[in-house]
Amino acid sequence: MGRSSTEPSTTGRCAEVAISDDVLVIGGGLAGAMAALAAAERDVRVRLVTYKQSTLRQASGLIDVLGYAPDGDGPLVDPFEALEGLPTGHPYERVGSEAVREALAFFDEVAGDAYVGDHTDANALVPTHGGTVKPTARYPTATAAGLASDNRDALLVGFETLPDFDGPLAASHLAAAGVPFDARGVTLSFPGIERDDAKVTRYAHLLERDEAVSVDDSAATVGARDALAESVDEHLEGEPRVGFPAILGDERADEVRTALGEGLGVDVFEVPMGPPSLPGMRLSDLLYDALEDAGVRVTSGVPVVDYEVDPRGSSDTPADPSAAKTSDDPARGRIDHVVVDRNGAEVPHRADQYVLATGGLVGKGVRSDREGVREPIFDCHVPHPEDRYDWFVDGVFGDQPYARFGLDVDRELRPLETDSRPTFSNLRAAGAVLGGYDFAAEKSGSGVSLATGYVAGRRASTAVIR
Template sequence: MKFDVAIIGGGLAGLTCGIRLAEQGKRCAIISAGQSALHFSSGSLDFLSYREDGSAISHPLAELATLSPEHPYSLLGAECVSRMAAEARRLLNDCGLRFYGDIEQNHLRVTPLGTLRATWLSPTEVPVAELEQPLPWKKIAIVGIEGFLDFQPQLAAGSLSDKGIEVITDYLHVPALDRLRNNPSEFRAINIARVLDLPENTELLAEELIRLSGDVEALILPACIGLENPDAVTLLRQRVGKPVMLVPTLPPSLLGMRMHMALRRRFQQLGGQFMPGDAVLRAETEGQNVTRIYTRNHTDIPVVAQQVVLASGSFFSNGLIAEFDRIYEPVFGLDVHDAAQRADWTQESMFSAQPYLRFGVKTDSQLHGTVAGQSLNNLYIIGAVLGGYDPISQGCGAGVSLVTAQYAAEQILALSEVAA
C-alpha cells in the first residue's frame, strides 16, 4: 500500500494534519489504533492558558517567550506558532466547526462543575465570559436530566452562585428517554443525544425548557443534544426564546465526539483513507529515512509512504510506554525526554504539576524524530507524543496538537514543491 503520507494516529493532531495535506491533493492514510482522545475532550481547545504559578494567561502570544527551550512552541518560534494557529482556525472552520475565541486573548469557559477555566476556543454552545469579567447573565437555570448521573446541576450551581449569579436548578423529564433511563449503563450523553436529536423529541424538549425557563435569562444543560443534528441547539433557542447553553459531561463527551466526527468526515471527503482499529507494530528504516510500516491488520503487507507523521498520542493512547524503569516510544525507538530515576517521574501531591506529563519524544527544530541524536528525515512528530511541555498545568495540549500538525503539513508540502 503506497501513499504520499502515512499518519500514525487519528486524533486531533493526526486528522488536522491529514486534512491540510489532503486539501492540497496528497494521498494520505491515517492509521488509527483505537478511540481518539477527542471522545474524552470538553470540546474547548486550549492554546496556552496558565503560567507555572497557576495564574491565568490573558494574552497567550505574549507569553511564548517565557516558555522553556524544549517546548514545541519554542522549537518553532513565535511567528510560526501564530501563523500555524491561524491556519488551524481556518481548517476547523472549513470542517463546519464553529468556535468562540481569538488567539490574541483567552476567555473563560464554564466547566461541568461551574468553575471557569481559561481557554482559546470554545464551541459556540458553551457559556463563556471574558477574563476578569462576569458571565453575561444575572439569573440562570441549570437543568439536569432525571436519572442522568454524569452531570449534577447542584454542583455547578454552587460554584456559579459564589460568583454572584442567581442560580436555580431543576430537572427535565422527556418521556422519550424512559427506555434509556431504565438501564443506567446505557443512560449516557451520546445515547441521550441520539434520542433528543430526533425532530419530534427536540420539540418535546423545547416545550419542557419553556416550562422550566420562568424568569431566568439563560438555561444551561448538559451536552446531550446536537450530536447528529448540529442545528438542534439553534432550534431550541428559537423555540425557548432565550439562550440555551451546553456544558460537557463526563466522558464520552458529545462535544468532543462531534469534533472528531466532523474532522474524520472532512478527511474522507477529501479522499483520505482512514484505517480504524489498526495499530502500527514496527517500522523499517534505511539510512535516515523510514521506508516501511507494518500494522496489525495488514501483517506482512507494508504501508509505504514518502513521508511519515507520528501522532500516536501520549501514555493514554500507548504512543508512549512506561515500564518500571524506563519510558520509550514503541514504534521507532525514538529519543525521549524523561527522568532517569522513577522517583522523579511524579510529585507526592496529586494536585502538583507531574513531571511525567512533560515526557515525550525529542525532535530537531523541524519536528523530525531522532534516534540516538540522529534525525529521521521523513518522520515528523506532532501532538501529544511530543515532549517538553505539560498539557494540563500549562493548558496547551490542543494548541500544541493543532500548531505542530499544521507545521508538519506545511513542511511536507514545501518539500513537494521543491521536488516538482
C-alpha cells in the same frame, strides 16, 4: 470512524501488497488529522492510518491554546502574548508563535461555523461540568452562549439520571468562582429516558430524532424536544440563557439547540462534559469529513507494528563525502516503510515522509513498564528519570514529571536521540506524543496538537516536493 478507501495501485518492490504514498500520518486524533489536512494542502498523496478510537471522544471539544503559563500564572487573558516566554523545548517554542496563529487560522477555516472565538486574541472562560470555569481559545458554537464573561443570568439544567452534571451544585460553584451573573440550577427528569443508566448518546438521539415520548403518564405523546422545553419552562425565572450538559443532539446538534431555544425563548448552550464526550465526537466527525474532502486516504483500525530503514541510507541529507558527520545527521537513517497489521496480515506501507501522531500516555503513543518509558513504534527516545519513583510528586496536582513524558524534537519536529541528533531524516512528531509540556496544567493540549500537527504536515509535504 469506520471509513475505508479503495486501495490504489501501488509501485515499488512489493507491488502486489505494498501501499505507497507521499506522506503517511500515523494516528487519527487532532494532531494526526491536522497534519494530514495541512499536508494535503499541497499536491501530494496523503494517507492517515489509525488504530484505536481517537482520544477526541474523551476530550471536551474545546480548543485550548494556553490557559496558564508553565509557572502557573493565569488564567491568561492573551495566550499569544505568553507564547513568547515559553522555555526551550516546549512544543510551542519549537514551532514558533507565528505557526501557532497560522495553525489556528487553518483550523478556523476547517471548522467553519462549528467553532467560534476567532474574533479576538483573548481567551474565553467556559463553565466546566464540574462547575468552575476554564480558559480556552476556541469553543463550539453550541457553547458560545454560556461564556462566563457574558453577564446575563443563567439557568443550569441537570438531569437526575445524568450524575456527571449537577445544575444546582454547578451554579453554587460558579458563584464561588465569582462569575459576573446569577446562576441558578435545577435537576429534572429527562422526558423519554427510562433507564437510570442510559448512555449519553441515547439522550442525544432522543432529541436528534425528536422521538415521541409520553409525559405525565398520559397516553398522549409529544416530541422529545417539546417535552424537554416544557419541563424546563416551568422552572425559568426570566433567565435569558439556559445551559444543559452537552447531550443536545449528535450530528444535527444545531437544529436541536435552535428548537429548544425557540421553544423556551432563550439562548441555549451546552456545558462541555467528560468522556464519552459528544462535543469531542462532533469535532472528530468534522475532521474526518474534512479529510475525506481533502482526498486523504484514511485506513482505520490498523496498528503500525514495525518499520524498516532504507538500506541505502538517508537521501534527505545532501550527499557530501567530504563532510564529517554533523549533529544533524540522522542517527538511524531514513525510514523506508512501516508495517501495518491488517487483521493479521502484515502490509508494508511506504511513504516519502512520515508523521508520528500517536498520542501520549492516554493515547498509548507513549508506553511504560516497571523498567522505563518508551515510544512503541520506532523506539524513539523518551527522556525520563531512571527511578520510577521520580516520575511523580506526592501532591496529585503538583508539578508531575509523568505529565511531561514524550519526545524531544528539533525545530523540524523530528524526534531526537540522546545525543541530540534526529532519529530519522523523514520522521516528524506532533501532538501529545511530544514531551516537555504539561497540557493538563497549562490547558494547552488542543493548541499544541493543532500547531505541531499543522507544522509537521506542512514540513512533510514540503520535503516531498523538494
